[in-house]
Amino acid sequence: MIYSLLVLSSPASGHGARHAVQFARSALQRGHTIDRVFFLDDGTFAGSAAAVFPQDEASPLQCWVELSERHALELILCVSSALKRGLLDAGEAQRHERCGPTIHPAFVISGLGQLVDAMTHCDRLVTFGG
Amino acid sequence: MSVILHTLNASPASGAFDDCLRAITADDALLLLGDGVYAAMAHSRAWERLRACGAPLYVLRADASAAGVLPLLEEIEVVDMDGFVALTERYPRQLAWY
Known part of the structure; x- marks a missing residue:
């Protein structure tokens, strides 16, 4: 089946962001396809290139980057959520005259339409909050 | 209307716990994860309310273990992340309460 994931929680607190990574791994192992992971609200912190996690904790950023490289899943940060949190790609940094990009290049900044599009094309949408 | 997997x-x-119990029907299923696993403690008031909803109950093993409630579970099926995915295969729609 084709899955899309919606991640609403920050990797810095709560459980939702961790659940999303682990769910993605398990779904792929079970032979499913994940076409898109959409990060909204505090979920967009997942794309921060500057976040540093302790060595004894799995780095959520690294987990998503590896999954996207291995399984070609799209990692999309909601544009309005991301910009408010200082999460910018090179284009947004230039447009808003900031010193440079702050997200990892594996992530793409785009609009809510990408979530709606994913919802219409996937068999399952699974949401992770809290 | 298709049945729903509530997570x-x-x-x-929390208010989310009450809202979830108001929305769930006996045809649905409920997976407890994160801070939700505390509701799985057998003979607690929350556990009694969950059992009364009539839906099959599941709890995520890693979170129940981390919260220390794994030895306190009764009449709830313990699943790992693979089991969570399997539940989403069986239930076409999911509602996330948090």
């Missing part, structure tokens, strides 16, 4: 990642003291 509850909120403490039994």
Whole structure:
């Protein structure tokens, strides 16, 4: 089946962001396809290139980057959520005259339409909050 | 209307817990994860309310273990992340409460 994931929680607190990574791994192992992971609200912190996690904790950023490289899943940060949190790609940094990009290049900044599009094309949408 | 997999990642003291119990029907299923696993403690008030909803109950093993409630479970099926995915295969729609 084709899955899309919606991640609403920050990797810095709560459980939702961790659940999303682990769910993605398990779904792929079970032979499913994940076409898109959409990060909204505090979920967009997942794309921060500057976040540093302790060595004894799995780095959520690294987990998503590896999954996207291995399984070609799209990692999309909601544009309005991301910009408010200082999460910018090179284009947004230039447009808003900031010193440079702050997200990892594996992530793409785009609009809510990408979530709606994913919802219409996937068999399952699974949401992770809290 | 198709049946729903409810996922509850909120403490039994939260509004989300009450809202989830108001929305769920006996045809649905409920997976407790994150802070939701505390509702799985057998003979607690939350556990009694969960059993009364009539839906099959599941709890995520890693979170129940981390919260220390794994030895306190009764009449709830313990699943790992693979089991969570399997539940989403069986239930076409999911509602996340948090």
